[in-house]
Amino acid sequence: MSQKKTALGRLIGTLHLWLGLASGLVIIVIGLTGAIYVFTDELKPLVYRDRFFVQPESTPKLPLSRLLALAQAAVGEKRPVTRVEISSRPDRTYIFRALKVDKEGFSHWDYYKYYMRAYVNPYNGKVVMLEDSRNEFFTVVLGLHMRMLFGEKIGHPLVSYSVLAFVMILIFGLVLWWPAKWKKGNIDKSFKIKWNAKFKRVNYDLHNVLGFYACVILFMCAVTGLVWAFEWFGKGVKTVADGGKPAEVPAVFSDTTQNKDAKAVDRVFAALQHDNPAAYGYLINFPAKGKLPLNTSTYLTATNRYDRIQGQYDQFTGGRLRSRSFGELTSGEQIYAMNFDLHVGAWAGLPSKILTFFAGLICASLPVTGVVIWWGRRKKGDKGGKGERGRKVRTADGYVPPRRAAPVMGSKSISTGA
Template sequence: MTFKQISGKLHLWLGLGSGLVVLILGITGCLYAFIDEIKPLVYHDSMYITVPANAKRLPLADLQVIAQKAIGEDKALQVAEVPTAPDRTVYFRTVKVNEDKIFYNSSLTYFYKVYVNPYTGSVVKVENTKWEFFNVVVNLHVNLLMGPNVGKKIISWSVVIFVIMLISGLILWWPKNKSAMKQRVWFKWKKDTKWKRKNYDLHNIAGFYAMFILLIIALTGLVWSFEWFNKAVQWTANGGKSAPELPALTSDTLDLRPYSMDKILHTALQQDPTATSLFVTIPKNNKAAVSVYARNANKPYFTSTSTFYDQHSGKLLRRSTFSSRNNGEKVLSFNYDLHVGSLLGLPGKMLAFFASLIAASLPVTGVYIWWGRKNKKTTKNKKQAPRKTAMSVPA
């Protein structure tokens, strides 16, 4: 067998084995591509309020108490999102995961969000995020609605197979000469062009144009899938050196002042005045530092900053910006933006959307090609089989 024939066999059997997972990844990738643009429209009533005249915002600590009562004392709140726009609600969330369980319903014990009016303190909505549409889409994308111990492994190795298929697909696509190249880069359909030919072109030509974008999406997915791949990327970016681990941050346990959530929020806003949202972690105990993730929704995610504070005094302990990170951390900062296409803004998201759509179509068109060739061989063998005559029938 030639190298191209081996690539063909590899492409076929790996495709048949991982096709369903690739189909799911492609469809869910399409659905998630414009989540930042769709959510404010779909959940407008939860996210937006009318600002009362001459109203003042309540302290964030008071809003936390209100949200905790709404969700129940048995579910400790973990994160607060504080938008800087005056007409936005503040929401608190709490999540509990049981990694020992296999299926989504039992592995994600609960996931709730509480939306609160920052002026009146009224609870706008208590959302069961476990079954919220986009959260289900994300979990289907990352673990097939199964536990992280099972579903994530299936997804991870399916992505590895998909990378191999992209490379083998390029080998199969590569024409023997320049004249054949024209048929591989453009759809030359006529009125009498049969569907089999159209399907073949959809698989080969569309797959070729989407291949480079899909390769980026797949490789950035592997950064989250495998710790060794993550470390290898950082090691390479750092010139063959492992980045030193930063010491864990804790608050001064001798400081017995109450948790200073509002002071921390005020300092965080001074640190990042252009942020449109601040994600504030709620400490689990008396020692934990408070982290604030500041993001500007009009800019890519890699421009976001992270700051850490003493929970009692509100003192700034550490600030991480893109420019302050080492090369390995900078590369990882780009990972999400590359994966979803937001690095190039709306055009990049559109490219990611159409590439994901093509990825979802590849298993379908590929199976149709395989099925057509299989039936063609079966029909050809039947035609070539010798017919029995009276002379050939044993007595």
């Protein structure tokens, strides 16, 4: 290998190492919480059966406007309900949410000024459960994943730049993993874990081999995370998808000359059900005030969120302003709509979720195995021994240790202790 390639390899190894050390703790948390959050939709109905399910009745469900009023009374008039999640299944509650955040807040609990969910029986209007969602398990998991339980000002950049570092770590790691020669011995070291070897070798293989197998999925999860993390990145993805020029989609607004009609939400919900009676579920976002429309999502399947119809309705009259299916969105909008499913592994249903779950666990393990590799090499260099790293060189001032090569996490030059 030429000196130029050796120098480049050492530089890549150094960057791989120090970016990993700098972001390792955050990456561990993101990996573990991401693995849990992959199955949130499946776990919640199992864990919270008492608030998700009701006994179906032969009588019709109450009008949405009536249920909204009951939910609003339960959470308090000073906490406006901002949205409702409606399942098409007859045995599910309607979930109303009241949410307000303070982006200046220091911690997770300061960030949410209030976050309430009211689970309402749609047949009789009874509030089955009033939940302070700030302390709910999956909300805390998401708060760890997105902000490390800090507020927006600290937690968002901390996680965002750690994810950006992780993307670079994955790229550098793949370069370090790549066998110098595709011979059987090198291929075995790159693709197989030698379980019967010493601890150092097994640990090295866990870092090197598992990191390779999870690399593609982790890269996809990290890049889709960057879409939300950095506004410039999200806009850039949309612009590229739209062919270099972001598509202009005109905004629509409610008619403020009309009087507020409490029954408007009933007309909106009736229109959603009429247009797609076999839909999996519906989401309606209520604007706080002004001329903004009611934003709706009609989810056509249970397996993903991008396959939905997005609508805007007049908040005063309930009249339809615009409705577009996934196929009618611009290319940039389609990419953005698919971002969540790509991020959580829902793009191919349950199989891709399982793969993403294990990739999240591997993600959390990589900083740990990487530190073990680095620490073992560091201790070996401190103690001295045979070879370049252990040899002492005599100078005019006495014996001094040679300059250490930067330890490389995932590099083939690391002693594996096989």
